[in-house]
Amino acid sequence: MRIVICNGTIDANYLIETLGEENNLTIINSSAEVAKEIMARHHRSVFIGKPWRHHILMDAGVADADVLISLCEKDTDNFAVCYAAKHIFHVKNCICMTNDPNNVEIYKKLGIDTVICSTYVLGNSIKEAFNVESVFRTMTLQNNKIAMIEAGILSGYEIAHKRIMDIAFPRYASISCIFRDYEVIIPNGQIVLLPGDKLYVVCAPKDEKEIREWISCKQGERGKTKDKIEKHIKEVKAKVSKAKEKATSRRSKKKEEK
Amino acid sequence: MAGKGMIVIGCGRLGSDIASRSSEQGKSVTVIDNFPESFERLSDAFSGYKVLGSAANIKTLLDAGIDKANEIVITTGDDNLNLFLAFLSSEIYKIPLVYVRFDDPDKAALVAGHDIRAIYPFELSRNKFYELKREEEEDEEEVE
Numbered sequence: 001m002r003i004v005i006c007n008g009t010i011d012a013n014y015l016i017e018t019l020g021e022e023n024n025l026t027i028i029n030s031s032a033e034v035a036k037e038i039m040a041r042h043h044r045s046v047f048i049g050k051p052w053r054h055h056i057l058m059d060a061g062v063a064d065a066d067v068l069i070s071l072c073e074k075d076t077d078n079f080a081v082c083y084a085a086k087h088i089f090h091v092k093n094c095i096c097m098t099n100d101p102n103n104v105e106i107y108k109k110l111g112i113d114t115v116i117c118s119t120y121v122l123g124n125s126i127k128e129a130f131n132v133e134s135v136f137r138t139m140t141l142q143n144n145k146i147a148m149i150e151a152g153i154l155s156g157y158e159i160a161h162k163r164i165m166d167i168a169f170p171r172y173a174s175i176s177c178i179f180r181d182y183e184v185i186i187p188n189g190q191i192v193l194l195p196g197d198k199l200y201v202v203c204a205p206k207d208e209k210e211i212r213e214w215i216s217c218k219q220g221e222r223g224k225t226k227d228k229i230e231k232h233i234k235e236v237k238a239k240v241s242k243a244k245e246k247a248t249s250r251r252s253k254k255k256e257e258k
Numbered sequence: 259m260a261g262k263g264m265i266v267i268g269c270g271r272l273g274s275d276i277a278s279r280s281s282e283q284g285k286s287v288t289v290i291d292n293f294p295e296s297f298e299r300l301s302d303a304f305s306g307y308k309v310l311g312s313a314a315n316i317k318t319l320l321d322a323g324i325d326k327a328n329e330i331v332i333t334t335g336d337d338n339l340n341l342f343l344a345f346l347s348s349e350i351y352k353i354p355l356v357y358v359r360f361d362d363p364d365k366a367a368l369v370a371g372h373d374i375r376a377i378y379p380f381e382l383s384r385n386k387f388y389e390l391k392r393e394e395e396e397d398e399e400e401v402e
Contacts, residue, residue, distance in 0.1 A: 052338055054364040076314055080338035080368075083345075088367055102316050110345050 001066040002026070004091070006051035006081050008071030009034055011097075015069065016042050028060050030072075052080040054088060062089050069095045075103050082112045138208055147205040148176075151215045155195040158219045165189030173203035173211045263287060263306075265327045267313045267343060268334035272359065274299035276331050281306045285329075288322045314339055324351050332358040341365055344374045 003019055004026045005012050012034070016025060020042065027044060028051045029035045035046040049056035051070065062068060068091045070078040075098040082094035096112045098104060101120040108115050137150040153160050159167045164187055169175065178185040179198040185191060193199070203211050263286030266277040273289065278301035281287045287306030290313050291297060297308050311318035313334060324330070330347045332340045337360050344358040349372070358369070359377045369376050 053362070054367070074314075074336075074338070076336065076338040076342045079342045083341070083368060084364075100315070106316065106346065106350065110342075110349055 002064075004028065004060070004062045004065045004068040004085070006068065006070045006072065007031075007077075008069075011071050013038065013041065015071075016044065020044070026060050026062060026065065028056060028062075052077055052084060054084060057081075057084060057089055062091060064089070065091045067091070067093045067095065069097075071097050073099075075100055075107075079103075079107055079110075079112065082107075083110075086111065086113070140205060144205055147203050147208045149199075149201045149203065149208060149211060149215075151199045151201060151212070153193055153195050153197045153199065153215075156218050157195075157215070158217050158222050159193050159215065160195050160219075161192060163190060163192050167193070170203075170207075170211060170214055172207050173201050176200050176202050263323070263327060264329040264331065265290065265322050265324060266331045266333065267291075268332065269296040269299055269308075270333060270335065271299070273331065273333040274301075276333070277306065278304045288327075290318060290322050313343060319343075319346075324353070327351070327353055329353065329355040330357070332356070337362050337365060341368060344369060344376075345372070348372055348374050 001023045003023045005015055005019075006028045007030055008015070009031075012027070012029070016027065016038065019025060025044065026047070027035075027038060028047045028049065029038065030048070030050045032048050035048045038044065038046050047056060047060040049059075051057065051072070062085060065085075068082065068085045070081040070085075072078045072081065078096045078098065082096040085091040086094050093113050095114045095116060096107055098107065098115055098117045099119070101117045101123065104115045104117050104120050139148050139150075140146065141148060164175065175187045177200045178187055178191065178193070179200070180194065180196070199215065201211060201215070264277075264280055266273050266280075266287060266289045269277065269289050269291035273291075274296070277287050277289045281304045282301070285306075287304070288309060289297065289300065289306060290309045290311065292310075292312055294310055297310075300308075307322070309318060309322045311321070313319060324347065327347075330343075330353050332343045332347070334340055334343075340358050340360060344356055347353040347356045354373075355375070356373065357375045357377065359379065360366070361379060363378050363380050366376060366378070
């Protein structure tokens with residue numbers, strides 16, 4: 001792939017190291033000092049100049065490159081680089097770094113292919129980690145023969161605000177009790193699960209992961225994961241049948257040769 | 259903040275002049291600048307709003323009422339910021355009248371085909387230079 005790396009310091013060095021071996025890199029940097037360092041460290045040529053200036057992009061030969069990554073300090077500089085690369089030099093995929101998380105959606109709306117903001121990514125991963133990990137706890141009983149999962153219900157979960165009888169809870173697990181407002185509720189089909197509830201679920205340790213995923217499935221995503229799994233199974237089946245066909249044809253060929 | 263009015267981003271020589279004149283003509287004007295001392299350039303008759311903050315920050319722009327404006331004049335000293343603000347105003351907030359100043363004439367290729375009215379001081383100065391040159395030559399011809 002032909003990849004263009006614009007500006008950046010430590011991040012640029014890292015990308016050059018990781019992408020350099022298998023790709024054809026073009027490096028542009030507006031700082032002569034950083035350029036010197038890159039040249040010394042990676043033994044590569046660097047175009048010195050502001051990457052948002054069209055003559056610099058032209059001299060560096062970025063036209064029709066596969067990927068351009070813009071690592072300038074200012075968000076708007078990255079926007080200008082990516083916009084010019086996309087619309088004037090027809091680069092296939094432009095990756096724009098931003099500091100301000102608010103810019104991610106706006107830049108995408110304005111036609112930048114990929115916008116990455118480290119704060120945005122960090123925020124989302126913290127959210128996700130909190131959603132999934134911290135609300136689930138598991139203990140095992142009888143030498144790991146029985147697993148007891150403690151699962152907090154969040155408002156975004158598909159099973160929130162639903163009666164237990166309506167949620168088709170997996171048959172290989174059972175809700176043993178619900179903890180709500182410092183009180184224990186023994187579940188029956190009529191009980192509605194509410195955000196903030198804690199479910200205590202008993203299952204076999206081998207099913208624990210699956211049960212966690214089932215409980216934490218977000219609204220509107222249940223079918224999707226099912227579809228994905230079905231699609232995956234179909235693909236695997238197709239591959240297996242292909243392999244079988246090949247094997248049989250090979251065998252028959254060998255027989256013929258014999 | 260302001261109702262259907264004009265936003266001027268950057269209160270330098272050009273921005274402050276446009277903001278002052280428009281305010282004097284009775285328009286509802288909001289000026290945005292990073293530095294409080296820039297507002298000193300506004301005329302005494304200026305009766306609009308002043309918003310202190312970076313125009314690169316969407317919150318500052320919303321404070322200034324970018325979602326309600328019907329005219330915006332972008333005159334910061336940073337061409338790339340101006341480019342972004344012009345697209346934001348025209349494409350996302352659908353402001354009918356977007357004026358923007360670019361020092362780099364290359365930016366013309368980027369805004370071409372969009373409903374953005376661009377001003378290039380370089381082109382204006384060059385045209386003025388050749389106009390003066392022509393006048394001079396005509397004067398010389400007349401003398402001869």
